[in-house]
Every structure is written in structure tokens, then in C-alpha cells.
Amino acid sequence: MVTQLQYKRPHSETMLVYIVLCSFSLLTVVLNVLVIISISHFRQLHTPTNLLLLSLAVSDFLVGLFVMPFQILLAEPCWFLGDLVCVLWYLLLVITLCSSVVNMVLISVDRYVAICDPLHYPTRITPNRVQICVVLCWIYSVFCSFLFLYDNLKQPGRYNSCYGECVININGVVDVVLFFIIPITAIIILYVRVFVVAVSQARAMRSHIAAVTLQRSVTVTVKKSEMKAARNLGVVVAVFLICYCPYYCVTLSGYNVTIGSSTNIFIIVMVYFNSCLNPIIYTFLYPWFRKSVKLIVTVEILQPNSCMINVL
Numbered sequence: 381m382v383t384q385l386q387y388k389r390p391h392s393e394t395m396l397v398y399i400v401l402c403s404f405s406l407l408t409v410v411l412n413v414l415v416i417i418s419i420s421h422f423r424q425l426h427t428p429t430n431l432l433l434l435s436l437a438v439s440d441f442l443v444g445l446f447v448m449p450f451q452i453l454l455a456e457p458c459w460f461l462g463d464l465v466c467v468l469w470y471l472l473l474v475i476t477l478c479s480s481v482v483n484m485v486l487i488s489v490d491r492y493v494a495i496c497d498p499l500h501y502p503t504r505i506t507p508n509r510v511q512i513c514v515v516l517c518w519i520y521s522v523f524c525s526f527l528f529l530y531d532n533l534k535q536p537g538r539y540n541s542c543y544g545e546c547v548i549n550i551n552g553v554v555d556v557v558l559f560f561i562i563p564i565t566a567i568i569i570l571y572v573r574v575f576v577v578a579v580s581q582a583r584a585m586r587s588h589i590a591a592v593t594l595q596r597s598v599t600v601t602v603k604k605s606e607m608k609a610a611r612n613l614g615v616v617v618a619v620f621l622i623c624y625c626p627y628y629c630v631t632l633s634g635y636n637v638t639i640g641s642s643t644n645i646f647i648i649v650m651v652y653f654n655s656c657l658n659p660i661i662y663t664f665l666y667p668w669f670r671k672s673v674k675l676i677v678t679v680e681i682l683q684p685n686s687c688m689i690n691v692l
Contacts, residue, residue, distance in 0.1 A: 400649065401452050404656050408444025411659035412437045418672035421681055422691050425668060428510040429490055429613070433662075435514045436483040440655035442476045448652055459546035463537030466546040471525055471533070477651070478521040481563045484620055486513055488570040491613055495574045524558065560628040567617055575614070612665040616658060623654035668692050 415437040419425045450469045453459065459466060490510075494501045526533065532548045626647045662669040671691045675681050680689075 398452055401448050401652075404649070404653060405444050405448035405452075408440060408448065408652075408656040411656065412441035412444060414673050414676060415659050415662060415669070416441060417676055417681070418669060418691075421687055422668075422672060422689065423687050424690065424692050425672070426507065428505045428507055429487070429494075431507060431510045431514060432483060432487050432490060435517065436480060436487070436658065439476050439480045439483060440658055442472065443480075443652055443655040447473050447476060451648070451652070463546075467529060467532045467536045467548060469546075470548050471529055474525040474528055475521050478524055478559060479518055480620075480655070481559055481624075482517045482521060483514075484617055485563050485566050486510075486517060487613055488567045488574075488617060491574050492570045496577050528554065528558075556628055556631055560624070564621065564624075567621075571614060571617060578611075612661075615665060616661055619657050619661060620654055623650045623657070627651050 416434060419430045419434040419437070447469075453461065490505055493505055497504070528550065529548065532538070537547075538549075627650065630647055659669075663673075668691045675686070675689065675691070680686060
């Protein structure tokens with residue numbers, strides 16, 4: 381998380397930062413609103429996996445609506461919104477990024493059960509249980525964020541050295557361990573297991589495909605469907621790692637990431653850009669999302685019983 385700003389960059393560089401962040405912010409909000417409307421409106425999309433994608437889309441939407449615009453203000457040499465707003469902005473930033481990380485872990489667990497224990501998946505991963513997990517995810521994110529920024533919330537501006545600064549104090553070790561090493565390790569372990577099992581199942585299906593019965597072929601189709609879902613969500617997780625790793629790798633090196641250079645701006649924007657990339661990935665990988673967007677744009681969702689339209 382960014383700690384302070386005391387750097388005056390050339391006007392052209394500042395304008396470029398404004399344009400990039402404004403574009404990302406607008407695109408992130410619009411695309412994630414489409415995801416939220418799609419999954420919330422159409423009954424066919426009310427699956428456990430899509431509920432996790434909905435929670436992730438809410439996190440990304442908040443990043444685009446609140447985090448990115450305030451990041452534009454941090455690009456100015458002077459923060460003029462006061463110490464309390466400064467801390468509250470960082471609080472929202474930590475909540476949204478933490479919820480994104482936890483949602484990624486939940487998505488990995490969902491795919492792990494679907495691939496490694498498919499017979500028990502319908503009974504273990506139910507919509508009600510996923511809803512509870514999503515609520516707990518957000519409660520955990522809020523709790524950790526308040527704990528993480530407690531000193532700053534208790535006395536806003538206590539770490540400012542002069543008027544017009546927006547400075548917070550965070551524990552870099554806790555940040556890296558709690559928000560990166562533990563969840564990323566869990567995600568990698570789960571997906572390595574998922575793809576090992578997926579490869580073994582694919583080989584088994586190829587070797588026995590000629591001898592399967594009609595009933596068995598239905599099972600094969602289900603397994604292929606789950607594997608495709610695992611592959612698609614694997615892309616989402618991979619992009620997430622690519623966007624987040626530069627920031628935490630730099631943090632692990634002991635370097636203080638501030639908005640003081642073009643390199644630092646790129647590292648920070650990469651984290652935010654992940655919120656914009658997720659719905660773009662859905663556009664290419666999920667036919668249901670393209671169909672849903674078409675129905676939303678053409679205002680067909682306002683018709684009676686539009687929630688029952690077949691989008692799969």
C-alpha cells in the first residue's frame with residue numbers, strides 16, 4: 381500500500397497519470413457493473429462459482445469507483461482533503477484489495493473440490509455455503525483492515541511531517557505475510573493439485589473414450605466442463621498473480637513503494653489494473669457473459685421474466 385507523496389513530477393507526466401487512471405477507473409466501473417448485473421439478474425448464473433465471481437466483481441467495482449479516483453488526488457504534490465479522509469481512503473483500499481485476495485483463495489478452493497472431489501462437490505459447495513463464505517470474506521477483510529490501520533485511525537495524521545501530506549504507517553512484514561505470502565501460497569498449492577488431477581483425468585478419458593457407455597459419456601462431459609471452468613479461472617488467478625507480484629516483490633526487497641517515480645506508478649497501477657482485467661477476461665472466456673452483456677445493452681433485461689432467459 382502506498383505510504384506518502386512528496387514528489388513534483390513534470391506536467392506532462394502528471395497528465396499521463398491522470399489520463400491512465402481516469403481511463404482505468406471508468407472502464408473498471410462499467411465492466412464490473414456489467415458482471416454484477418449479469419450474475420445477479422439471470423437465474424442460470426446463480427451457481428456457487430459465479431457467486432464468488434460476483435463478490436470479486438464487487439471488490440473490483442469499489443476499486444474503480446473509489447480507490448482509483450483518489451489515487452489521482454495522490455498524484456498531486458499536496459493532499460487537501462484532510463487527515464481523516466486520507467486514512468479512510470487507505471482503509472477502503474486495504475479492504476478491497478484484501479477481499480480480492482480472499483476471493484481468489486475461495487475460487488481456488490471451489491475449483492479444487494470440483495476437480496479433485498467431483499462426486500461430493502454438489503453437497504459440499506452449495507450456494508448457501510458460498511454466500512456464508514462471501515460474507516465471512518468481507519467481514520475478515522474489514523476486520524484485518526481496521527487492525528492493520530488501527531494506529532492511523534486512532535490518530536489521523538500522526539505520521540505527517542508537515543501540512544498537506546497523506547502519510548500512513550504500516551507494518552510491511554504483516555502486509556507481505558498476511559496479504560501475499562499466505563494466500564498466494566494457498567492458491568498455488570491448490571491450483572497445482574487441480575491441474576495435476578485434471579491432467580490425470582484427461583489421460584484416463586482419452587485411454588477409455590472408445591469403451592464408455594452413454595451414462596459414462598455424460599460423466600465425461602461433466603468432467604470436461606469442470607476442467608474448462610478450472611482452466612478459465614486459472615487464467616483469472618494467473619493474471620491476479622502477475623498484477624500483484626511486482627508490488628510485493630519490490631516490498632520484499634525492502635524498497636519503499638511511493639508515488640515518486642514512473643516505475644513506482646507502474647507497479648501501483650498494475651495492482652489496480654487487475655480489477656479492470658477480470659471482466660475483460662470473462663468477455664473472452666465466458667460465452668454467458670457476452671450474451672448477458674448483449675441483453676443488458678439492448679435493455680432486454682427490462683422485459684418480464686427476463687431473468688429466466690437462457691444465457692448458457
